[in-house]
Amino acid sequence: MKCESCNKKHATVHLTEIVGSVKKERHLCEECAQNINAQLTKIPSPTEILTSLINQVAPEINEMSKVACPVCGISYLDFRSHGRLGCPMDYTIFRKGLIPLLEKMHGSTQHVGKVPSKAGKELIKKNELMQLRNELNKAVEKEDYERAADLRDKIYELSGDNSNED
């Protein structure tokens, strides 16, 4: 009898497979049987299971796992296990990993609050405009058109005296 799989060698291994209520016999040569056996017993290692799990839950961890901050020296994984960042630069270095995290924590990733006076007038204006636009959206949603018109004028006024403003 020839091997069912390669059709070349003599079949020396005889397997009986039961799938549901169907019984199936297979006749294979030693080499082919070993290949099939290897496939059947290929169970992922714990590390592989963990990696695929992390990929599902927080894909950024895997991607960021080799990133470390050149300034303070902590790695992204150090941060994830202790929950504390090492220096202000980490917000730039770990940006990719932090953004989905911040989104989960705060529902947003863009600061719209206070700006230190040292950070410059332009930035203050930019933030003010952003806040006004938010308020405008809210007013429109509430169908408060009087307030919306008011806010629109303020936005024009603020952005108008600087033609470079986007």
Added chain:
Amino acid sequence: MNFQATIAMKISDLTDNTGEWLRGTGPESDIVISSRIRLARNVARYPFLSRANAKQKKEIEGLIRERIRESEITQDLFYINLADVSPVDRLFLVERHLISKEHAGGEGIRGVAFGKSETTSLMVNEEDHLRIQVIRSGFELRETWKTIDEIDNKLEKKINYAYSSRFGYLTSCPTNVGTGMRASVMLHLPALGMTHHIEKVFNAVVKLGLVVRGLYGEGTQVAGDLYQISNQFTLGKSESEIIEIIEGVIPRITSYERMARKALISENREQLEDRVWRSYGMLKVARTISSDEIMHLLSQVRMGVNLGIITDIEMKTLNELFILTLPGHLQKLEGRELTSAQRNIIRATYVRKRLEKIDSLQ
């Protein structure tokens, strides 16, 4: 006044008084005990404290301490180096809400600056390089924000804060990034607790992105029906918007508490009055009281005063007793370390004397 006052002197000075936020005045002060805001700030070009070495920590502490002194935030501000202070003194400062539990239990060079009124405190080298806090009596978040914003403005002229236009004020923990602001309101809600409506309130509050905590913040137990409600998110909303959200919720909770109190009275006035008077009586006669028990008794009496059942005790006295009978305060009062059993006796004696004084005045 000397900015770096001798610690022993300063802390014993405090035992005779309490902070202004305990006065029991201000809007809605029958239910809202206090309004508090804190801002987290870090100095640019230094690592956060978890990665700073001893030399850097010393530099940061020295720099911020000097800037605070120069900024003339309030006239009578003084600074305490916490590394020089005993554990009982640190506990005392935690109970006063002048430092956080984490700051008390921290390591290395760190300190706190505060004024006589205890309205403002500035923690140096806590989780972040600087944490500014302002507390006021009653429901006064707007005023509190105004005060803290001014202090922050004075300091930012002298300190280069770590800041990015995308993420705002950069903090050691990303849960504080953005505004770096935590605004919280301390509420006394005994009737909602008694009528088992409290969970409903909190479920609604949590849906708005707010958090409910006990008297001493994160992870502390709820005692004396005192709860703190504060914002969870710090990024993506301005300081004003965050305050607006809390301001929108609090009046609903206070009116719900008032409704629950009315319901308790109309259902069974005698029973409620009996509960209140029994608690008052217990405070006047007991020879040993645990810290849990006193919180419960004070809570009942406080509600009794609000409802006009008890009229001979001031709200300020009651608010103060919540703080003055805490373990750190009792040990400062006695000037020595005490076991829990010893504290229970001294606590009962202290309260009895305070209340006898009221009786003798009448």
